Amino acid sequence: MQSRLSTASFAVVLALAAVLAMATLAGAATTSIPTNFDSSVMPGNEAEDAIAVNPTNPADVVTMSTLPGIPAGLSVNVTSNAGRTWTHRVIGTASDPLGAICCDQQLAWDRFGNLWMTYLINTNGDVLVALSTDGGNSFTKVDDLQTKFGDQPSISAGPNSVWVSFTASPGSQIEAFGAPVTGLGQFGSFSPPEAVPSPGGNGDYGDTSVGPGGQVMLTYQKATNGQGGSDIYTAVDPDGLGPAGFTATLVAHSHVGGFDFIPAQPDRSIDDEANLAWDRSGGPHNGRAYLVWTQETPGETDDTDIMLQHSDDNGATWSPAVKVNDDQTVNSQYDPSIALDQATGNLALSWYDTRNDLGTGGSGDTNGVPNDDFQIWATYSTDGGTSFAPNFQVSRGTSNATDANSGFDVGDYTHAAFVGGTFWPAWSDNSNSTGTNPDGTLHQFDLYTAKIAIR
Numbered sequence: 001m002q003s004r005l006s007t008a009s010f011a012v013v014l015a016l017a018a019v020l021a022m023a024t025l026a027g028a029a030t031t032s033i034p035t036n037f038d039s040s041v042m043p044g045n046e047a048e049d050a051i052a053v054n055p056t057n058p059a060d061v062v063t064m065s066t067l068p069g070i071p072a073g074l075s076v077n078v079t080s081n082a083g084r085t086w087t088h089r090v091i092g093t094a095s096d097p098l099g100a101i102c103c104d105q106q107l108a109w110d111r112f113g114n115l116w117m118t119y120l121i122n123t124n125g126d127v128l129v130a131l132s133t134d135g136g137n138s139f140t141k142v143d144d145l146q147t148k149f150g151d152q153p154s155i156s157a158g159p160n161s162v163w164v165s166f167t168a169s170p171g172s173q174i175e176a177f178g179a180p181v182t183g184l185g186q187f188g189s190f191s192p193p194e195a196v197p198s199p200g201g202n203g204d205y206g207d208t209s210v211g212p213g214g215q216v217m218l219t220y221q222k223a224t225n226g227q228g229g230s231d232i233y234t235a236v237d238p239d240g241l242g243p244a245g246f247t248a249t250l251v252a253h254s255h256v257g258g259f260d261f262i263p264a265q266p267d268r269s270i271d272d273e274a275n276l277a278w279d280r281s282g283g284p285h286n287g288r289a290y291l292v293w294t295q296e297t298p299g300e301t302d303d304t305d306i307m308l309q310h311s312d313d314n315g316a317t318w319s320p321a322v323k324v325n326d327d328q329t330v331n332s333q334y335d336p337s338i339a340l341d342q343a344t345g346n347l348a349l350s351w352y353d354t355r356n357d358l359g360t361g362g363s364g365d366t367n368g369v370p371n372d373d374f375q376i377w378a379t380y381s382t383d384g385g386t387s388f389a390p391n392f393q394v395s396r397g398t399s400n401a402t403d404a405n406s407g408f409d410v411g412d413y414t415h416a417a418f419v420g421g422t423f424w425p426a427w428s429d430n431s432n433s434t435g436t437n438p439d440g441t442l443h444q445f446d447l448y449t450a451k452i453a454i455r
Ligand SMILES: [Ca+2]
Pocket: 303, 304, 305, 329, 330, 331, 332, 333
């Protein structure tokens, strides 16, 4: 009896060792699903996320989420131990000095430890900038563009500057403004907004990136409504805070429009969600800019895919678009995020993905309906985008936007951060795979993330 127990125990030890070996492998080769963190643990919907990691202390991670259905405020979640424990609070309520925050928050953490945020306020659509110098535990408003009604501002930090671009009404004019940064809490005034001139100077749903020399690249799509397709532009200011201005370049045409409805986003729809990353690592691909966006082939089939291009000449010319998702389905991949580890030059991407929902049951299908349940998937490249690791599943569970019952689905975008060999994708999740969502399973979303070692 004793001997048999010992044999059984030994078998358990062997099994545990195998699991541990797989978990270790997962760090490098991502062959199994990583641990998921429920960063928000909040009743109601958290959708449309931001995430940033502190380059001066990569154990500091901050996530933020819009709170659709609540008049004003953002969910802010902070860990200082790489996800083991989180604090949660709501900022941007009606009485907050930051203003009554509507939405469209985005984050950038610079090499000095400054955590920058851009966002919109409810009252007049002002585009604002706030700064945290204490790891996201408090934010102070530092700039307010008081005369513009803005949309989807994005923010990026470079070696010695921080830049915001946004869409200004009327005419969906793309504008950008920047400030010099010299240390923790040490920065100059933001420039007045600089408009991207015609041709190609208007659009929306874009991103901002700063290159190794302080040059600035924006991306956005023209055609901001409807399902019928859109052109994707980049615009570059070659000297950043210097006197030169932006010049726009047409890069690609997508069959995704401005509000393109797919089964997984039946209420909010999707757009191209073009996003940028710029290699400032000093490595073999230093200066390479990457552009990710969403294609639909053929148009109006809901078979959307994640496309990637790169440029080695400040956006003047681009490599042919390659499809990043490697599934063999006609299902939807959408809302891509892209992040580059400036410590290594490695590139990682994550996105919402319905590949495992064939409507035939199983772990990827909650309801017998095809193509409406999503997971988060990702890949990475360690050779400048020449080759990619096989796609791997990040979310442990499967989620459904209709079940969130907000009319906002997961919102318009998702984000990821990649610092010091660790990739942190963020996403809205109602699978309740962690057992911590206060609303239970397949109800309102919580804001999830995962920690993935990639070197
Ligand atoms: Ca697809």
